[in-house]
Amino acid sequence: MEKILVFGHKNPDTDTITSAIAYAYLKNEIGVVAEPVRLGEINGETQYVLEHFNVEAPRLIEKAGDEVDKVILVDHNERQQSVNDIEDVRIMEVIDHHRISNFETSEPVYFRAEPVGCTATILKKLYKENNVAIPKGMAGLMLSAIISDSLLFKSPTCTEEDIQAARELAELAEVDVEEYGLAMLKAGADLSEKTIAQLISLDSKVFEMGDHRVEIAQVNAIDPADVLSLQQDIEGMLDLVIAEKKLSVFILAVTDILNSNSTIIVRGAQSSAVEKAYNLSLENNTALLEGVVSRKKQIVPILTETFKEL
């Protein structure tokens, strides 16, 4: 049987990496030849997760089309967040929990998107629907994805379904959710060895909004001041990326995971769109967004609407 590659988005986070692994495992169990791969570097949090459950990182790929004809997308559906040669391969399935945009097929596909907090929450259902048992390691990976995407259930994206799934997975994974979760998030929030370039690309996504390209990066921090002290260098780097990718705006959200708010650093010709969206004035290119921790739910929709009206 022809192999199918399974992968998440560029600048992979824990949900993207573990969902690729967990869904490829499920596919293998039901007789489909599938291999999980990744489109970028493993971050510190995901590294912690993989080591904790003793699972190997997926292989890094630059292109899919030179090795397979068919792919499965997890944790994303927008083309610009996917593998560079996505136009050259056939998308067989999408399992996702984000908005749907810039996605098109000429033939029917299996497309499963649900407005839950995490791709892993959907995968857990798919294991059940396919009557495949969840082994300890896979349970641990999926649990980690839910903890990561929901910031330990504190994000407004987190649903009852995510919490229930996490509870069941924690039992299978044999971990204490609070203790393990906090250690995991802290491993991800350790920014001490990151360069500026890494900081702004670690968890960054490009969105098409109206006629504009907008990049939104998010950094989770225990102490946001550490990151904000680098503002001048960060802005220089943002400007380089803006010029290179022809962006209208680049937003870096530095998220305080203990106090559940985000300080944004905004650059680009359309920075005023951000002011309009949140009805605020940027001061020194920054603003504190109280209670904002979710790019998907609290940044992308409001910005998309604002850019469409520009």
Next chain:
Amino acid sequence: MEKILVFGHKNPDTDTITSAIAYAYLKNEIGVVAEPVRLGEINGETQYVLEHFNVEAPRLIEKAGDEVDKVILVDHNERQQSVNDIEDVRIMEVIDHHRISNFETSEPVYFRAEPVGCTATILKKLYKENNVAIPKGMAGLMLSAIISDSLLFKSPTCTEEDIQAARELAELAEVDVEEYGLAMLKAGADLSEKTIAQLISLDSKVFEMGDHRVEIAQVNAIDPADVLSLQQDIEGMLDLVIAEKKLSVFILAVTDILNSNSTIIVRGAQSSAVEKAYNLSLENNTALLEGVVSRKKQIVPILTETFKEL
């Protein structure tokens, strides 16, 4: 609770009408206030189905936004096939089995598309996933949708899942599939009282393909010669629609449901794209496509690819 409207595509077929009814019923059973509605006239086949199972036709609407904020799409996802004011309402869910195109949201949605032959086949699974029993009438409607979309299991879009679902639904609906199915298809193929305008709009969809708008209508017939004898008048009407909707091509596929082939009548400035797609020469604007009975699987994908390369 705020009401949600559930509807299928314009020029509704049996799957679109019955899926709206069956999904609204399911939603009601799990405590969601949902009403099935329709975007166009009930065709002869669907009329037969509703009378047979004694179910009322959904209410006709022109717009959704003046009565609700939220809608659920079944059996379609492309905006140009949906309600005219689709931009003014929020799409909460999509249940579909077509290609995904021209669909975009700013927030995450429940999007369930599967490459099966019929929306009803997915709905049957959703009843099970939600632990809702399927009453006789709903089983009859869903069975009818599968028979209609699969032309009694003869279409290449028909999967093992559709056949299995139909078998189970037939038991609940207490009908003999072959006998009921043939009577139902014949009711739909009775074209004797149709005007030319009705013939070309009864089951017609507009697609965006590359930079082109293409309309593809399909008419099921027991005796295609009856329809083809009207070719001259049909062409006149096609030309009117092409001018009005700014179409690059209009294809009318007259499908011989007993012999499983289709004769196409093609009009429009880009008719040569159809010749290129099937590697044939139109004669007198027509061609016989042997074995072609599925617009979704045997016409749309190949034309989309061809138009993208133009």
